[in-house]
Amino acid sequence: MSTACxxxxxLTSINPANGEVVGSIAFTPVExxxxxxxxxxxxxxxxxxxxxxERAEILRPAAARLTQEAARLGDLASRELGKPLAEAVGEAxxxxxxxxxxxxxxxDALADITRADARTTSILRHAPLGVCAAIxxxxxxxLMPHQSVLPALIAGNTVLLKPSEETTLVAxxxxxxxxEFLPHGVLTMVIGDGTQGRALVLxxxxxxxxxxxxxxxxxxxxxxxxSLKRVILELGGKDPLIVLDDADLDxxxxxxxxxxxxxxxxxxxxxxxxxxxxxxxxxxLAKMVEKTAALKQGDPSEETTTxxxxxxxxxxxxxxxxxxxxxxAGATVLAGGSAGxxxxxxxxxxxxxxxxxxxxxxxxxxxxxxxxKFDSLDEAVRLANDTPFGLGAAVFGRDVARxxxxxxxxxTGMVGVNQGCGGADGCPWVGAKDSGYGFHSGxxxxxxxxxxxxISRPV
Ligand code: NAD
Numbered sequence: 001m002s003t004a005c006x007x008x009x010x011l012t013s014i015n016p017a018n019g020e021v022v023g024s025i026a027f028t029p030v031e032x033x034x035x036x037x038x039x040x041x042x043x044x045x046x047x048x049x050x051x052x053x054e055r056a057e058i059l060r061p062a063a064a065r066l067t068q069e070a071a072r073l074g075d076l077a078s079r080e081l082g083k084p085l086a087e088a089v090g091e092a093x094x095x096x097x098x099x100x101x102x103x104x105x106x107x108d109a110l111a112d113i114t115r116a117d118a119r120t121t122s123i124l125r126h127a128p129l130g131v132c133a134a135i136x137x138x139x140x141x142x143l144m145p146h147q148s149v150l151p152a153l154i155a156g157n158t159v160l161l162k163p164s165e166e167t168t169l170v171a172x173x174x175x176x177x178x179x180e181f182l183p184h185g186v187l188t189m190v191i192g193d194g195t196q197g198r199a200l201v202l203x204x205x206x207x208x209x210x211x212x213x214x215x216x217x218x219x220x221x222x223x224x225x226x227s228l229k230r231v232i233l234e235l236g237g238k239d240p241l242i243v244l245d246d247a248d249l250d251x252x253x254x255x256x257x258x259x260x261x262x263x264x265x266x267x268x269x270x271x272x273x274x275x276x277x278x279x280x281x282x283x284x285l286a287k288m289v290e291k292t293a294a295l296k297q298g299d300p301s302e303e304t305t306t307x308x309x310x311x312x313x314x315x316x317x318x319x320x321x322x323x324x325x326x327x328x329a330g331a332t333v334l335a336g337g338s339a340g341x342x343x344x345x346x347x348x349x350x351x352x353x354x355x356x357x358x359x360x361x362x363x364x365x366x367x368x369x370x371x372x373k374f375d376s377l378d379e380a381v382r383l384a385n386d387t388p389f390g391l392g393a394a395v396f397g398r399d400v401a402r403x404x405x406x407x408x409x410x411x412t413g414m415v416g417v418n419q420g421c422g423g424a425d426g427c428p429w430v431g432a433k434d435s436g437y438g439f440h441s442g443x444x445x446x447x448x449x450x451x452x453x454x455i456s457r458p459v
Pocket of ligand 1: 135136137138139140144162163164165192193194195196197198199201211212213214215216217219220234235236237267268269363365391429431435
């Protein structure tokens, strides 16, 4: 940890933009975790006995409280991870605004379903699983806990939330708002890093909902395997953008810049690789460079800042190492490329890249857009699929049928045509390949938080 550094008993959160202490909180002693899980099992007996609608109505007033507190939570999130203030407040506001509708969607998804044939009538019931461990990353420090906690609770599980050590304080504030309404012991915080996370995974929990890196996901799967715990894994990405020869290049370049540099590239569906038709490469690159020059990197608390720092020195070093290796192997720097002071990395565009470079295959999670040309559609698809990851992707082209045809050949969970990869309301947020299995949102996502039971009788 560098933004969150520990003495023996305190986790201290440090602003990565200026090194100031944001606050500190006591670590959960690892030896307490098993007992906390037992207490959560006890609380689950009462919570799980309520009806789906009763649980939903207990949580519903939390939406208004979250709205009241959105500015404060956004400010805290901005200081903990260096996200520009407007984006951090936007995350808190989005979480609060979507809250009520999400409750309704979860209730709909988990309601009983009746199936009947000539002999038998069956009810599919979505019963609680028991105790859920929610382990979350730092890059969306309000939304990620929320998307794990809300469906788990409404499904009738009790939850132990172990947020990232980088953004623990804001996650605690989010949980304390829910706890104004929840019965005691239904939602409990576990404070710490991978040590506390691992203790939770090894404890007597029934469901592990994890969002984070592929490497941690593999460790969790391995630790959860011997006891056959149910695991939901939302992991990293290496999203491609394909720019076809008929694309609206202003639109495509604006998307590329926004989606590569938002949150300093620390977004699971950041555009990290761009494949552009050779016929429009020069024009597209010129537009990208121009739009990148208009970004303002600096103090995240200033209204006009669009790009903040890396979350910590370790993340910066990882990104700089990928950039430097690519440049040493022949990549051309069209913007940024230099390390910058403190935890900052200037928004960087690299051209003349190829797939022998690590930066074209493995997640970067920094403000770097790599641009490679293609000479045929088959080549574009082959390059887009040449990564272990498969979270999101985008294809830009005016002939929508042709662009959709390309999109269908990209092996990711989500693909956007002339837009980002997020789907309409009610769609899951889903990955393929090393981006994990198990996913959030939509009826398909919400039902993973419950045990399906089939109760049958003669017609
Ligand atoms: P990380 O894997 O380092 O940590 C995630 C969480 O796991 C933290 O709370 C951490 O303390 C905990 N942890 C670490 N070791 C553990 C262990 N052995 N057992 C249990 N818990 C453990 O990830 P990060 O750096 O916090 O987040 C960035 C990663 O998250 C990126 O790869 C990004 O793509 C991914 N991400 C994915 C999505 C998605 O929707 N697919 C969304 C956001 C972030």
